[in-house]
Amino acid sequence: MAEAYPWQDSLWQQLAGRAQHAHAYLLHGPAGIGKRALAERLMASLLCQRPTPQGACGECKSCLLLKAGSHPDNYILEPEEADKAIKVDQVRDLVSFVVQTAQLGGRKVVLIEPVESMNINAANALLKSLEEPSGDTVLLLVSHQPSRLLPTIKSRCVQQACPLPGEAMSLDWLATALPDCSPQERIELLTLAAGSPLAAVNLNAQGVREQRAQVVDGVKKLLKQQQSPTQLAEGWNAIPLLLLFDWFCDWSSLILRYQLTQDEEGLGLTDMRKVIQYLAQKTAQDKVLNIQDWILAQRQKVLSKANLNRVLLLEALLVQWATLPAQR
Structure with missing residues (x-):
């Protein structure tokens, strides 16, 4: 059984309490809030032969088959490898499943996660099944980044926001x-x-607090000219690239915020507060805006799984960061 998180109680009641279910739901919201677990809980309830208000009974034939991973009317579509795209051939296999008759005489339920990992051909191949799924089929689409989805995908689903x-x-x-x-x-x-x-x-x-401490120490040494961009870029090899760009994006935003408000309570976590304050005082605002634009553009490339040279990209970031504290 999928875990039921306390912050999903009202959302669960809203979804599970429907007298008639839509043929497709798009569950969207930030990563890390339990959308996959919510989708799996709803999937189990939709397949269950004796569902309760809390979800699947866990004891009927359908529940036992689902628990064993051998339910004939359940289909889960996800990337074949982590952080890779869902391919068009995978979607074609799914379409073949959707047009079949349910073997247990009830619903067929499909779970796709993350739906934004479908490439354009895969997304287009899914459209027909989303618009007119055969029989009593429900498709559950889970998205961490709905802005990356085709409008034609979103328009064919009941969109359900899953808030923090x-x-x-x-x-x-x-x-x-x-x-x-x-x-x-x-x-x-x-x-x-x-x-x-x-x-x-x-x-x-994954040891993020240790990773964060390593990066913060490196940034301080960079600004003091005690370490070069190349040394740091090579030394951060074990730290996820997206995490690094998230932090630098956050820091550039905090610099701008402090320049505009002088609010010392809005300087973020204590480990970088003095650095943020120093850079805000020593850097021209247009320079901060320029590096923030660059960071956001590169972060989007990282998100889209572009083929990037990691060390060169980090070197470029750190070279620009080192030049921020020039007299305004």
Whole structure:
């Protein structure tokens, strides 16, 4: 059974309580808030022969087959390799499944995640099934970045936003999920995860606080000319590229915010506050805007899985960052 998260209670009641289900749902929202678990819970309930208000019964033939991974009327479509595209041939196999008759005499349920990983040909191949799925078929599409989807995909689905849980609820849940972390460490992890509690757990597992400390130390040494961009770029090889661009994007935003407001409470996590304040005082605003535009453009390339030279890209970032604190 998929885990039921406390921040999904009202959303679950809204979805599961429908008298008649749509043929396609688009569950969208930030990564790390449990959208896949919500989709799996709904999938199990839709397939269950004796569903309850809480979800699938877990005991009927359909539930047992689903638990065993051998349900004939269930289809999960995802990339064959992590961070790769869903290919058109995969979608064609899915279309063949959709046109078949349900073997257990009930619904067929399809789960696609993440739907934005479909390439253009795959997305177009899915359109017919989305518009007119045969029989009693429900398609559950999970998206972390709905802005990347074709309008024709979105228009054929009931769009269901899955919002971030509140900070208090997230921290309460993290207290149970990460009992070995201190309250302050859990706050830092949640901040680094942009408020997504499941992402905070994943970041903790990959050692994000240690990675962050390494990067912050490197940035300080870069500004003091104690380390070169090349040395840092090569030394950060084990740190996810998207994470690095997220941090530098955040830091450039905090510099601009401080330049505009002089609000010392809005300087972000304590590890970079003095650096942010220093750069805000020493850097022309148009220079910060220019590097932020560049960072955002490169971050989008990273998101779209472009074939990038990692070291050269980080060197370019750090060379620009090192030149920020020039007299205005």
